[in-house]
Amino acid sequence: MTVVVSYGSNRVRHLRRKGQQILEAARTVFLEAGFDTSSMDAIARQAGVSKATLYAHFENKEDLFEALIRFECQTIGANFYRPDPLAEAWADELEKLATNLRKLFSENDVPAVYRIIVPVASRFPRLAQIFFEEGPGAAIRDTMAYLETLCEAGHLQIPDLEIAAEQFIFLVSGDLELRGALSLPRRPAEKGRELTRSSIAMFIQYYSKPAPSAL
Amino acid sequence: MTVVVSYGSNRVRHLRRKGQQILEAARTVFLEAGFDTSSMDAIARQAGVSKATLYAHFENKEDLFEALIRFECQTIGANFYRPDPLAEAWADELEKLATNLRKLFSENDVPAVYRIIVPVASRFPRLAQIFFEEGPGAAIRDTMAYLETLCEAGHLQIPDLEIAAEQFIFLVSGDLELRGALSLPRRPAEKGRELTRSSIAMFIQYYSKPAPSAL
DNA sequence: GTCTATATTGTGATAGAC
DNA sequence: GTCTATCACAATATAGAC
Numbered sequence A, B: 001m002t003v004v005v006s007y008g009s010n011r012v013r014h015l016r017r018k019g020q021q022i023l024e025a026a027r028t029v030f031l032e033a034g035f036d037t038s039s040m041d042a043i044a045r046q047a048g049v050s051k052a053t054l055y056a057h058f059e060n061k062e063d064l065f066e067a068l069i070r071f072e073c074q075t076i077g078a079n080f081y082r083p084d085p086l087a088e089a090w091a092d093e094l095e096k097l098a099t100n101l102r103k104l105f106s107e108n109d110v111p112a113v114y115r116i117i118v119p120v121a122s123r124f125p126r127l128a129q130i131f132f133e134e135g136p137g138a139a140i141r142d143t144m145a146y147l148e149t150l151c152e153a154g155h156l157q158i159p160d161l162e163i164a165a166e167q168f169i170f171l172v173s174g175d176l177e178l179r180g181a182l183s184l185p186r187r188p189a190e191k192g193r194e195l196t197r198s199s200i201a202m203f204i205q206y207y208s209k210p211a212p213s214a215l
Numbered sequence C: 001g002t003c004t005a006t007a008t009t010g011t012g013a014t015a016g017a018c
Numbered sequence D: 001g002t003c004t005a006t007c008a009c010a011a012t013a014t015a016g017a018c
Helices: A009-035 A040-047 A051-057 A061-078 A090-106 A110-120 A125-134 A135-152 A161-173 A176-181 A189-209 B007-035 B041-046 B053-056 B062-077 B090-106 B110-122 B125-134 B136-152 B162-171 B176-181 B189-208
Strands: none
Touching: A009 A040, A009 A051, A009 A061, A009 A110, A040 A051, A040 A061, A061 A110, A061 A125, A090 A110, A090 A161, A090 A176, A090 A189, A110 A125, A110 A176, A110 B110, A125 A135, A125 B041, A125 B090, A135 A161, A161 A189, A161 B189, A176 B176, A189 B007, A189 B162, A189 B189, B007 B041, B007 B053, B007 B110, B041 B053, B041 B125, B062 B110, B062 B125, B090 B110, B090 B136, B090 B162, B090 B176, B090 B189, B110 B125, B110 B176, B125 B136, B136 B162, B162 B189
Protein backbone atom coordinates (compact mmCIF):
# COMPACT_ATOMS: atom_id res chain seq x y z
CA MET A 1 0.00 0.00 0.00
CA THR A 2 2.90 2.38 0.62
CA VAL A 3 3.88 4.57 -2.31
CA VAL A 4 7.61 4.33 -2.84
CA VAL A 5 9.29 6.37 -5.55
CA SER A 6 11.96 4.19 -7.02
CA TYR A 7 14.94 6.42 -7.70
CA GLY A 8 17.80 6.62 -5.25
CA SER A 9 17.62 9.71 -3.09
CA ASN A 10 13.98 9.31 -2.26
CA ARG A 11 14.63 5.77 -1.24
CA VAL A 12 17.24 6.93 1.22
CA ARG A 13 14.83 9.51 2.64
CA HIS A 14 12.25 6.81 2.94
CA LEU A 15 14.66 4.64 4.89
CA ARG A 16 15.65 7.46 7.14
CA ARG A 17 12.05 8.17 7.95
CA LYS A 18 11.32 4.55 8.78
CA GLY A 19 14.43 4.45 10.94
CA GLN A 20 13.34 7.49 12.92
CA GLN A 21 9.85 6.07 13.16
CA ILE A 22 11.25 2.89 14.67
CA LEU A 23 13.56 4.79 16.99
CA GLU A 24 10.65 6.86 18.26
CA ALA A 25 8.64 3.73 18.89
CA ALA A 26 11.61 2.19 20.68
CA ARG A 27 11.79 5.33 22.80
CA THR A 28 8.16 5.01 23.84
CA VAL A 29 8.38 1.33 24.65
CA PHE A 30 11.87 1.16 26.20
CA LEU A 31 11.43 4.23 28.41
CA GLU A 32 8.17 2.82 29.67
CA ALA A 33 9.15 -0.79 30.30
CA GLY A 34 12.95 -1.02 30.22
CA PHE A 35 15.20 -3.26 28.16
CA ASP A 36 14.29 -6.71 29.41
CA THR A 37 10.54 -6.27 29.70
CA SER A 38 10.13 -4.57 26.33
CA SER A 39 9.62 -6.92 23.42
CA MET A 40 10.59 -6.38 19.81
CA ASP A 41 6.99 -7.29 19.02
CA ALA A 42 5.73 -4.37 21.04
CA ILE A 43 8.19 -1.97 19.40
CA ALA A 44 7.24 -3.15 15.91
CA ARG A 45 3.56 -2.78 16.75
CA GLN A 46 4.13 0.70 18.18
CA ALA A 47 6.08 1.72 15.07
CA GLY A 48 3.43 0.28 12.76
CA VAL A 49 5.88 -1.99 10.95
CA SER A 50 6.64 -5.67 10.96
CA LYS A 51 9.37 -7.23 13.01
CA ALA A 52 11.32 -8.11 9.87
CA THR A 53 11.44 -4.43 8.92
CA LEU A 54 12.67 -3.61 12.36
CA TYR A 55 15.50 -6.10 12.03
CA ALA A 56 16.35 -4.63 8.62
CA HIS A 57 17.16 -1.32 10.29
CA PHE A 58 18.75 -2.50 13.51
CA GLU A 59 20.94 -5.53 13.93
CA ASN A 60 19.27 -6.73 17.11
CA LYS A 61 17.55 -5.58 20.30
CA GLU A 62 20.77 -4.43 21.91
CA ASP A 63 21.70 -2.39 18.85
CA LEU A 64 18.34 -0.63 18.89
CA PHE A 65 18.68 0.06 22.61
CA GLU A 66 22.11 1.55 22.12
CA ALA A 67 20.81 3.83 19.38
CA LEU A 68 18.12 5.08 21.74
CA ILE A 69 20.54 5.73 24.60
CA ARG A 70 22.88 7.68 22.32
CA PHE A 71 19.96 9.72 21.03
CA GLU A 72 18.72 10.48 24.53
CA CYS A 73 22.20 11.50 25.70
CA GLN A 74 22.33 14.05 22.90
CA THR A 75 18.95 15.43 23.90
CA ILE A 76 19.92 15.64 27.56
CA GLY A 77 23.18 17.40 26.79
CA ALA A 78 21.36 19.90 24.60
CA ASN A 79 19.14 20.83 27.54
CA PHE A 80 21.99 21.80 29.85
CA TYR A 81 22.09 25.41 30.91
CA ARG A 82 25.48 26.96 30.23
CA PRO A 83 26.11 29.85 32.58
CA ASP A 84 27.35 33.06 30.97
CA PRO A 85 30.94 33.62 32.15
CA LEU A 86 30.59 37.34 31.46
CA ALA A 87 27.43 37.89 33.46
CA GLU A 88 28.11 40.16 36.40
CA ALA A 89 25.41 38.70 38.63
CA TRP A 90 27.31 35.43 39.04
CA ALA A 91 25.29 34.28 42.03
CA ASP A 92 22.21 34.47 39.85
CA GLU A 93 23.97 32.37 37.24
CA LEU A 94 24.66 29.74 39.88
CA GLU A 95 21.01 29.78 40.83
CA LYS A 96 19.94 29.39 37.20
CA LEU A 97 22.33 26.48 36.91
CA ALA A 98 20.85 24.87 39.99
CA THR A 99 17.27 25.42 38.86
CA ASN A 100 18.06 23.95 35.45
CA LEU A 101 19.61 20.88 37.07
CA ARG A 102 16.57 20.33 39.26
CA LYS A 103 14.32 20.77 36.25
CA LEU A 104 16.31 18.19 34.28
CA PHE A 105 16.13 15.73 37.15
CA SER A 106 12.41 16.13 37.61
CA GLU A 107 10.57 17.11 34.44
CA ASN A 108 12.58 15.78 31.52
CA ASP A 109 13.17 12.17 30.70
CA VAL A 110 16.47 12.07 32.54
CA PRO A 111 14.97 9.91 35.30
CA ALA A 112 13.44 7.62 32.69
CA VAL A 113 16.77 7.09 30.94
CA TYR A 114 18.41 6.57 34.30
CA ARG A 115 15.84 3.94 35.21
CA ILE A 116 16.46 1.92 32.07
CA ILE A 117 20.24 2.22 31.95
CA VAL A 118 20.86 1.15 35.54
CA PRO A 119 19.64 -2.44 35.27
CA VAL A 120 21.71 -3.14 32.13
CA ALA A 121 24.79 -1.16 33.09
CA SER A 122 26.84 -4.22 33.97
CA ARG A 123 25.77 -6.01 30.79
CA PHE A 124 26.53 -3.04 28.53
CA PRO A 125 29.38 -1.24 30.32
CA ARG A 126 30.15 0.83 27.26
CA LEU A 127 26.63 2.26 27.32
CA ALA A 128 26.90 2.99 31.03
CA GLN A 129 30.15 4.83 30.37
CA ILE A 130 28.56 6.89 27.56
CA PHE A 131 25.60 7.82 29.75
CA PHE A 132 27.82 8.86 32.63
CA GLU A 133 30.20 10.91 30.48
CA GLU A 134 27.50 12.70 28.50
CA GLY A 135 25.11 13.08 31.42
CA PRO A 136 26.45 13.62 34.94
CA GLY A 137 30.04 13.81 33.70
CA ALA A 138 29.23 16.60 31.27
CA ALA A 139 27.32 18.47 33.96
CA ILE A 140 30.32 18.22 36.29
CA ARG A 141 32.72 19.38 33.57
CA ASP A 142 30.51 22.33 32.62
CA THR A 143 30.15 23.32 36.25
CA MET A 144 33.89 23.04 36.80
CA ALA A 145 34.53 25.32 33.86
CA TYR A 146 32.18 27.98 35.16
CA LEU A 147 33.51 27.76 38.70
CA GLU A 148 36.99 28.25 37.28
CA THR A 149 35.95 31.54 35.67
CA LEU A 150 34.49 32.63 39.02
CA CYS A 151 37.83 31.89 40.65
CA GLU A 152 39.75 33.78 37.97
CA ALA A 153 37.40 36.72 38.45
CA GLY A 154 38.23 36.67 42.14
CA HIS A 155 34.70 35.87 43.32
CA LEU A 156 35.52 32.47 44.75
CA GLN A 157 38.53 30.55 45.92
CA ILE A 158 38.37 26.82 45.20
CA PRO A 159 41.23 24.45 45.89
CA ASP A 160 39.75 21.48 43.98
CA LEU A 161 37.36 22.34 41.16
CA GLU A 162 36.18 18.78 40.61
CA ILE A 163 35.21 18.30 44.23
CA ALA A 164 33.49 21.67 44.33
CA ALA A 165 31.49 20.99 41.16
CA GLU A 166 30.38 17.66 42.57
CA GLN A 167 29.37 19.25 45.85
CA PHE A 168 27.34 21.88 44.05
CA ILE A 169 25.52 19.40 41.85
CA PHE A 170 24.67 16.89 44.55
CA LEU A 171 23.71 19.60 47.00
CA VAL A 172 21.14 21.13 44.72
CA SER A 173 19.95 17.79 43.34
CA GLY A 174 19.18 16.37 46.75
CA ASP A 175 16.89 13.38 46.63
CA LEU A 176 15.46 14.20 43.19
CA GLU A 177 17.55 11.62 41.40
CA LEU A 178 16.79 8.95 43.96
CA ARG A 179 13.07 9.60 43.97
CA GLY A 180 13.02 9.68 40.17
CA ALA A 181 14.82 6.37 39.97
CA LEU A 182 12.34 4.81 42.39
CA SER A 183 9.32 6.43 40.71
CA LEU A 184 8.36 7.98 44.01
CA PRO A 185 6.37 11.22 44.22
CA ARG A 186 8.41 14.39 44.54
CA ARG A 187 8.05 16.59 47.56
CA PRO A 188 6.41 20.01 47.42
CA ALA A 189 8.18 22.48 45.14
CA GLU A 190 8.56 24.88 48.05
CA LYS A 191 10.85 22.43 49.81
CA GLY A 192 12.91 22.18 46.64
CA ARG A 193 13.26 25.94 46.35
CA GLU A 194 14.30 26.20 49.98
CA LEU A 195 16.90 23.44 49.52
CA THR A 196 18.27 25.21 46.46
CA ARG A 197 18.48 28.57 48.21
CA SER A 198 20.10 27.14 51.30
CA SER A 199 22.55 25.00 49.33
CA ILE A 200 23.77 27.84 47.14
CA ALA A 201 24.25 30.03 50.20
CA MET A 202 26.22 27.26 51.89
CA PHE A 203 28.36 26.72 48.82
CA ILE A 204 29.14 30.41 48.28
CA GLN A 205 29.86 31.03 51.92
CA TYR A 206 32.35 28.19 52.11
CA TYR A 207 34.25 28.96 48.94
CA SER A 208 34.28 32.68 49.62
CA LYS A 209 36.58 32.09 52.53
CA PRO A 210 40.15 33.16 51.93
CA ALA A 211 41.44 29.85 53.26
CA PRO A 212 38.75 27.14 53.29
CA SER A 213 41.31 24.49 54.19
CA ALA A 214 41.71 26.12 57.58
CA LEU A 215 38.24 24.77 58.51
CA MET B 1 19.53 -39.05 50.67
CA THR B 2 18.54 -36.41 53.20
CA VAL B 3 17.88 -37.67 56.69
CA VAL B 4 14.61 -36.29 57.92
CA VAL B 5 13.47 -36.99 61.45
CA SER B 6 9.76 -37.42 61.33
CA TYR B 7 8.38 -35.73 64.44
CA GLY B 8 7.02 -32.22 64.28
CA SER B 9 9.46 -29.65 65.56
CA ASN B 10 12.36 -30.99 63.59
CA ARG B 11 10.27 -30.90 60.48
CA VAL B 12 9.63 -27.22 61.03
CA ARG B 13 13.33 -26.62 61.46
CA HIS B 14 13.92 -28.50 58.28
CA LEU B 15 11.48 -26.25 56.47
CA ARG B 16 13.02 -23.14 57.89
CA ARG B 17 16.42 -24.29 56.77
CA LYS B 18 15.21 -24.97 53.24
CA GLY B 19 13.53 -21.60 53.19
CA GLN B 20 16.73 -19.82 54.17
CA GLN B 21 18.66 -21.92 51.70
CA ILE B 22 16.33 -20.78 48.92
CA LEU B 23 16.44 -17.17 50.07
CA GLU B 24 20.22 -17.24 50.03
CA ALA B 25 20.20 -18.67 46.52
CA ALA B 26 17.72 -16.00 45.47
CA ARG B 27 20.06 -13.41 46.93
CA THR B 28 22.96 -14.67 44.86
CA VAL B 29 21.01 -14.87 41.63
CA PHE B 30 18.81 -11.77 41.95
CA LEU B 31 21.63 -9.46 43.09
CA GLU B 32 23.73 -10.62 40.18
CA ALA B 33 21.17 -10.53 37.38
CA GLY B 34 18.15 -8.55 38.59
CA PHE B 35 14.51 -9.54 38.67
CA ASP B 36 13.67 -9.96 35.00
CA THR B 37 16.84 -11.68 33.87
CA SER B 38 16.95 -14.12 36.77
CA SER B 39 15.00 -17.32 36.22
CA MET B 40 13.36 -19.51 38.80
CA ASP B 41 15.29 -22.35 37.20
CA ALA B 42 18.57 -20.68 38.03
CA ILE B 43 17.51 -19.99 41.61
CA ALA B 44 16.38 -23.58 42.13
CA ARG B 45 19.65 -24.85 40.68
CA GLN B 46 21.66 -22.49 42.90
CA ALA B 47 19.70 -23.64 45.95
CA GLY B 48 20.11 -27.28 45.04
CA VAL B 49 16.38 -27.96 45.08
CA SER B 50 13.74 -28.52 42.46
CA LYS B 51 11.50 -25.80 41.17
CA ALA B 52 8.49 -27.43 42.77
CA THR B 53 10.14 -27.16 46.18
CA LEU B 54 10.82 -23.53 45.51
CA TYR B 55 7.16 -22.90 44.74
CA ALA B 56 6.21 -24.75 47.92
CA HIS B 57 8.02 -22.10 49.95
CA PHE B 58 7.24 -18.98 47.96
CA GLU B 59 4.05 -18.23 46.12
CA ASN B 60 5.71 -16.94 42.98
CA LYS B 61 8.73 -15.08 41.65
CA GLU B 62 7.50 -11.71 42.89
CA ASP B 63 6.90 -13.10 46.37
CA LEU B 64 10.44 -14.45 46.54
CA PHE B 65 11.83 -11.14 45.32
CA GLU B 66 9.91 -9.24 47.97
CA ALA B 67 11.22 -11.54 50.68
CA LEU B 68 14.77 -10.83 49.51
CA ILE B 69 14.28 -7.06 49.43
CA ARG B 70 12.82 -7.06 52.94
CA PHE B 71 15.72 -9.16 54.17
CA GLU B 72 18.28 -6.85 52.57
CA CYS B 73 16.62 -3.77 53.99
CA GLN B 74 16.96 -5.23 57.49
CA THR B 75 20.64 -5.93 56.88
CA ILE B 76 21.28 -2.44 55.54
CA GLY B 77 19.49 -0.78 58.45
CA ALA B 78 21.52 -2.86 60.90
CA ASN B 79 24.74 -1.49 59.39
CA PHE B 80 23.90 2.16 59.97
CA TYR B 81 26.17 4.01 62.32
CA ARG B 82 24.22 5.75 65.07
CA PRO B 83 26.16 8.72 66.39
CA ASP B 84 26.44 9.00 70.15
CA PRO B 85 24.44 12.05 71.25
CA LEU B 86 26.54 12.30 74.42
CA ALA B 87 29.92 12.29 72.72
CA GLU B 88 31.68 15.59 73.28
CA ALA B 89 33.67 15.49 70.05
CA TRP B 90 30.57 16.00 67.94
CA ALA B 91 32.49 16.92 64.79
CA ASP B 92 34.18 13.54 64.99
CA GLU B 93 30.78 11.89 65.27
CA LEU B 94 29.71 13.67 62.09
CA GLU B 95 32.82 12.40 60.37
CA LYS B 96 32.17 8.85 61.54
CA LEU B 97 28.64 9.17 60.23
CA ALA B 98 29.95 10.36 56.87
CA THR B 99 32.56 7.64 56.64
CA ASN B 100 29.98 4.99 57.48
CA LEU B 101 27.66 6.30 54.77
CA ARG B 102 30.42 6.20 52.17
CA LYS B 103 31.33 2.70 53.28
CA LEU B 104 27.72 1.57 52.92
CA PHE B 105 27.48 3.07 49.44
CA SER B 106 30.68 1.48 48.24
CA GLU B 107 31.49 -1.76 50.01
CA ASN B 108 28.25 -3.34 51.10
CA ASP B 109 25.55 -4.61 48.84
CA VAL B 110 23.60 -1.36 48.99
CA PRO B 111 24.48 -0.56 45.37
CA ALA B 112 23.47 -4.06 44.34
CA VAL B 113 20.06 -3.76 45.98
CA TYR B 114 19.67 -0.33 44.44
CA ARG B 115 20.48 -1.74 41.00
CA ILE B 116 17.80 -4.40 41.21
CA ILE B 117 15.08 -2.32 42.85
CA VAL B 118 15.23 0.59 40.39
CA PRO B 119 14.03 -1.26 37.28
CA VAL B 120 11.02 -2.77 39.06
CA ALA B 121 10.14 0.22 41.21
CA SER B 122 7.18 1.23 39.06
CA ARG B 123 5.89 -2.34 38.89
CA PHE B 124 6.22 -2.93 42.64
CA PRO B 125 5.68 0.52 44.14
CA ARG B 126 5.20 -0.92 47.60
CA LEU B 127 8.68 -2.45 47.47
CA ALA B 128 10.17 0.82 46.25
CA GLN B 129 8.51 2.56 49.18
CA ILE B 130 9.88 0.03 51.65
CA PHE B 131 13.37 0.36 50.24
CA PHE B 132 13.26 4.14 50.38
CA GLU B 133 11.87 4.29 53.89
CA GLU B 134 14.22 1.72 55.39
CA GLY B 135 17.26 2.81 53.38
CA PRO B 136 17.74 6.47 52.50
CA GLY B 137 14.70 7.53 54.51
CA ALA B 138 16.01 5.91 57.66
CA ALA B 139 19.42 7.47 57.10
CA ILE B 140 17.80 10.90 56.77
CA ARG B 141 15.69 10.37 59.89
CA ASP B 142 18.68 9.20 61.95
CA THR B 143 20.75 12.13 60.77
CA MET B 144 17.93 14.55 61.55
CA ALA B 145 17.70 13.18 65.07
CA TYR B 146 21.41 13.62 65.71
CA LEU B 147 21.50 17.10 64.19
CA GLU B 148 18.66 18.03 66.51
CA THR B 149 20.69 17.06 69.55
CA LEU B 150 23.56 19.18 68.21
CA CYS B 151 21.17 22.11 67.97
CA GLU B 152 19.85 21.56 71.46
CA ALA B 153 23.42 21.44 72.75
CA GLY B 154 24.03 24.78 71.09
CA HIS B 155 26.67 23.56 68.65
CA LEU B 156 24.67 24.23 65.53
CA GLN B 157 21.71 26.32 64.47
CA ILE B 158 19.53 24.68 61.84
CA PRO B 159 16.27 26.17 60.61
CA ASP B 160 15.11 23.05 58.70
CA LEU B 161 16.40 19.73 60.00
CA GLU B 162 15.15 17.71 57.05
CA ILE B 163 16.88 19.90 54.50
CA ALA B 164 20.08 19.93 56.51
CA ALA B 165 20.13 16.14 56.90
CA GLU B 166 19.61 15.76 53.18
CA GLN B 167 22.38 18.21 52.41
CA PHE B 168 24.76 16.37 54.70
CA ILE B 169 24.01 12.97 53.23
CA PHE B 170 24.17 13.96 49.58
CA LEU B 171 27.27 16.10 50.16
CA VAL B 172 29.29 13.25 51.61
CA SER B 173 27.84 10.63 49.27
CA GLY B 174 28.81 12.51 46.15
CA ASP B 175 28.86 10.35 43.04
CA LEU B 176 29.21 7.07 44.95
CA GLU B 177 25.58 6.14 44.54
CA LEU B 178 25.56 7.03 40.87
CA ARG B 179 28.74 5.13 40.10
CA GLY B 180 27.51 2.16 42.07
CA ALA B 181 24.24 2.10 40.18
CA LEU B 182 26.09 2.21 36.87
CA SER B 183 28.70 -0.36 37.97
CA LEU B 184 31.43 2.14 37.18
CA PRO B 185 34.80 2.05 38.95
CA ARG B 186 35.14 4.30 41.98
CA ARG B 187 37.65 7.06 42.06
CA PRO B 188 40.74 6.93 44.28
CA ALA B 189 39.96 6.79 47.99
CA GLU B 190 42.04 9.93 48.54
CA LYS B 191 39.54 11.93 46.51
CA GLY B 192 36.74 10.50 48.64
CA ARG B 193 38.47 11.46 51.88
CA GLU B 194 39.08 14.97 50.60
CA LEU B 195 35.42 15.32 49.55
CA THR B 196 34.31 14.14 52.98
CA ARG B 197 36.62 16.52 54.82
CA SER B 198 35.66 19.48 52.68
CA SER B 199 31.93 18.71 52.83
CA ILE B 200 31.84 18.42 56.60
CA ALA B 201 33.74 21.68 56.96
CA MET B 202 31.28 23.36 54.59
CA PHE B 203 28.32 21.97 56.48
CA ILE B 204 29.57 22.96 59.92
CA GLN B 205 30.62 26.41 58.80
CA TYR B 206 27.22 27.15 57.33
CA TYR B 207 25.13 25.92 60.20
CA SER B 208 27.41 27.45 62.81
CA LYS B 209 26.38 30.89 61.68
CA PRO B 210 24.09 32.68 64.11
CA ALA B 211 21.68 33.51 61.31
CA PRO B 212 22.19 31.36 58.20
CA SER B 213 19.01 32.75 56.69
CA ALA B 214 20.61 36.19 56.51
CA LEU B 215 22.35 35.61 53.22
C1' DG C 1 12.74 -3.24 2.32
C1' DT C 2 8.79 -5.05 3.58
C1' DC C 3 5.53 -8.37 4.76
C1' DT C 4 3.50 -13.19 6.79
C1' DA C 5 4.58 -17.24 8.89
C1' DT C 6 7.60 -19.90 11.54
C1' DA C 7 11.77 -21.95 13.89
C1' DT C 8 13.69 -22.28 18.32
C1' DT C 9 14.57 -21.42 22.83
C1' DG C 10 13.53 -20.33 27.55
C1' DT C 11 10.23 -18.82 30.87
C1' DG C 12 6.82 -19.17 35.06
C1' DA C 13 4.09 -22.33 36.96
C1' DT C 14 1.92 -27.09 37.80
C1' DA C 15 0.48 -32.38 37.91
C1' DG C 16 1.18 -36.47 39.97
C1' DA C 17 4.13 -40.00 42.23
C1' DC C 18 6.27 -40.80 46.67
C1' DG D 1 7.61 -31.41 51.00
C1' DT D 2 10.06 -32.99 47.48
C1' DC D 3 11.01 -34.74 43.13
C1' DT D 4 10.56 -35.58 37.62
C1' DA D 5 8.26 -34.37 33.71
C1' DT D 6 5.53 -31.24 31.37
C1' DC D 7 2.20 -27.54 29.98
C1' DA D 8 1.23 -23.08 28.00
C1' DC D 9 3.07 -19.23 26.42
C1' DA D 10 6.06 -15.41 24.96
C1' DA D 11 10.46 -14.12 23.51
C1' DT D 12 14.31 -13.18 19.76
C1' DA D 13 15.37 -13.85 15.40
C1' DT D 14 14.85 -15.60 10.55
C1' DA D 15 12.97 -17.71 5.84
C1' DG D 16 10.88 -16.89 1.80
C1' DA D 17 7.57 -14.42 -1.14
C1' DC D 18 7.05 -9.89 -3.40
